[in-house]
Amino acid sequence: MTTPVRCVCAAILAVLTPLLALGQAAPAGKPISPDLFGIFFEDINYAADGGLYAELVQNRSFEYAPSDHEGWNSLTAWEYLHEGYAMGSVSVESAAPLHANNPHYATLRVENPFQKGLGLKNTGFDGIPVRAGEKYNFSMWGRVKSGAAVPLLVQLRGAKDQVLAETTLSAQKADWQQYSATLAPSTTDDKATLVVLVTGKGVIDLDMVSLFPENTFHRHPNGLRPDLAQAIADIKPKFVRFPGGCLAHGDGLDNLYDWKKTIGPVEQRVAQRNIWNYHQTAGLGYFEYFQFCEDIGAKPLPVVAAGVSCQNSGGSWRIGSVGQQAIPISEMDAYVQDVLDLIEWANGPVTSPWGAKRAAAGHPAPFNLEYVGIGNEDKITPDFRSRFTLLYNAVHAKYPNLKIVGTVGPGPKGEDYDLGWALANQLDVPLVDEHYYEKPKWFWANNQRYDSYDRAKSKVYLGEYASWGNTLYNALAEAAYMTSLERNGDVVQLASYAPLLAKEGHTQWNPDMIYFTNTTIVPTVNYYVQQLYGHNQGNTYHQGVVTLPTGAAADTTLAASCVRDAQTGDVILKLVNASPQVQTFPINLASFKGLTSAATLTVLSGDKDAKNTFANPQTVLPKKSSYKAGKSFAYTSQPYSMVVIRVRGRGARR
Template identity: 60%
Template sequence: MVLAKTEGQLALDMVSLFPEKTFKNRPNGLRADLAQKLADMKPAFIRFPGGCLVHGDGLGNMYRWKNTIGPVEQRKAQRNIWGYHQTAGLGYFEYFQFCEDIGAKPLPVVPAAVSCQNSGGTWRIGGTGQKALSASEMDEYIQEVLDLIEWANGPATSEWGAKRAAAGHPESFNLEYIGVGNEDKITPEFEERFKMIFEAIKAKHPEITVIGTVGPFHSGEDFEKGWKIAEDLKLQMVDEHYYVQPEWLMANLHRYDKYPRSSTKVYLGEYASWGNKLKNAIAEAAYLTGLERNGDVVHLASYAPLLAKKGFTQWTTDMIFFDNVNILLTPNYHVQKMFMTNQGETWFDKVISKNESDTTLAASCVLDSKTGDIILKIVNYSDTGKPMKANLGKFGKIAAQAEKTILSGQPDDENTFENLQKIVPVTSSIEVAKSFDYIAPPMSLTVIRIKQNVK
């Protein structure tokens, strides 16, 4: 309660209205229903804080992790490059704790000591473009990145581990990955500073996987320059980004078939087709079968953006929309969840046969080693039902009944706040055998989960 006893003016620096019940009842935690929708996907990792706000609208606007820990009222709030206000109420501690709560690995991204190439409005006319920290500032900045690793993993007796412990988490957060840079313009200034940060991390923390960046597109000058840096430095992984039309995804289902198998691995850190209609989601599903097939090359993938509040975003392709009461799960969300909750460690070739000349069809077969389940994913991007055939001869004895989940509808169907349930997955049982036929419904993703080694 704030009580004014005399006439005058009252200046409030920060007001935070918070639900009493947060996810896992964490102090300063997340909105419980939204957090649960993410937890329901069973993600293997979560990237944070995300895209262009990482490197910021100018050097003074870069996302600096130390400004986001400690008492909320002492954190540094700022406008980000997308024009939104950030209180930093959801800071690094809350992020790492949420990852731990849902069994996801944290994947923080730090600036590569350069600002966004779009700083100052260069997507219009004018602007300042990419700027780099001076050479005299680099030692301090590199230490800031190293301090993040100590804060996440260091003992409670270390300087930054003690700050983590003081916040209520004396144990390590077990950080394994750190991204350096976000789809930056690959300039000499960027390359010099990225190399300095990378070498400092590898010297002090060789156990950490450093993820590089190869620009904002699936090809082009920055893409090629970023990959050249990765090859020269022998990076373990790089972060590819692309937002494309669904037709591009369907035309590039075999993109990663052509990548070298023993080189730097790929993290597809931001991708989506432009839209939240069913056809967008089904094109993404077809593309994901290619990522599964090439799991030895593409080690990580994350759809983006993740969350958008109704009426407060100018980016209209997002996975989850919400207002103060409701949550809108897009068809894209359902596709991601169907893949995430049906992952496998081993991919099998020539299990699902289809018309190989039909570019609207895609399929994948994986084995979940924890359960022994065989998981079939079948995609039809056309407007008619299409036949496929499953041959499970290479597996052991299977159950006669399997679980089938289908997401289907009309190509332009989408969920809205007026109709939140227009497109949702439907689960039922299906009879299966060592060899069985299946008609994939029009514009659909089907996941069939088959038990084996049944007595």
């Protein structure tokens, strides 16, 4: 009789397990990852240059090329000015540059300035936005070739070419010298330009012509655009992944993202072609990424190439393309050392070679790096496996406490997914990076995806996901799926929506979380879902607190979760109703000790197809109010809504 009884018990357990996962059992706290919800940053859609990076001058070092983007050249975004009857010429040169990593510069030859002068005008990234009453820091490197000092007039001009601010400089050195000034425009103008005029006879070389708002995020030099940075900070992410996905392993071996080329003085960094068909100045480099993480209280998660380029290098879906390329095995020791040097740069003492370089940049304290990713949705070829294994073994041997994130291909299933998981299990990789972009119905149908994952094997970083749209319904599908990430927060350690930023008129990928122009930011409904989770993360997940309405299937329109914040003692309920009817969720808090009846209620709701746009940026916004919660109560949610009820713990710290 023993075997039949065991079979019956197993059958009953098999039936009950999904019900328990859907919130039908008695409350029992389960620890979940403290770093569960974060953000993914990639320089796609002009997210860095022209976006988060606050530099207002485009092509500041004359390094643009046709290989970056069709039709571009060294003077893209610049106009040659010869005011009045000024006589002279402009050219782009490369002899004896400012630095070998920055090989091009502009040469202005002025034969006769005719008082008004001759020079260059930069139109910025769709114009240069300036505000009256604010200050802007101008700088440039110059070298005088004509012997005598060369007078310069630096101006901010408005859309109608009127002067908004100006200052004069005198270039005198025969060697490269940096010159700087502060400009304070008298008028606000969203389409300003920067003008540098030579007002006397002479020859001068110009490079790294730059304009930054003085008020960058946290007022860092070479800093970030404050409104965009704050919008990201307002999500309260627990981690930031950078420098991207495909960007990290690049378009061919010559385009791999090399972190060492993105640190140090900006004029010595290596600009390069962007895999998304534009240009990276590397002004937003590894130091700035780590600094931003520190500023917003998020853990850094850098991702390095796994010794291979993107399998789509050269656009491998086209005939005659390049495809995945691998660093020769004979060169892998040097590449492995580059990755080890990154970890030392982030965490090493100032007495270490790379720790000293971090200190020299202005950050003597370690950045306390805990995570590093190796690879990005790579095709799991023999070349990949051999190089990933070399990297993983070397990093794990030297830094055994570092949490290494592997990769299992670009989708939720398939050959690369299976091969990636097999390699992770073979090497005992701490986490693997899953990616998927799917329709909303996929997220509903797969709400129980992680319930059956083997808890003894590698944990999961859901590094990229989105539901192919920015409507409220898309956001609710993601919100429902995130309840399953909380429920499985023991196996899903990290999760980040992607992509993060997209500039209007320069978008290579949709959907995105935040759309922006030079002056406007439009957080999507998806953004507000991520923000609600970011503000309401918990340390333990509790089953059986919320009961789904009778007869409702969780994989179609309804989902719920309950977590507790250990620091405040608050209990946080998330209810998702993607149906066209009101739904009542019975809630039982009787098993929790130390709760008050005081609560906050945040509701995100609207029409199914509603979305935030530049024309109507506030169509769907979360609305917060006070709420009184009992030990046992029912909450009736509106159609197409996400609700967060945060019940305050006694003596909660805030």
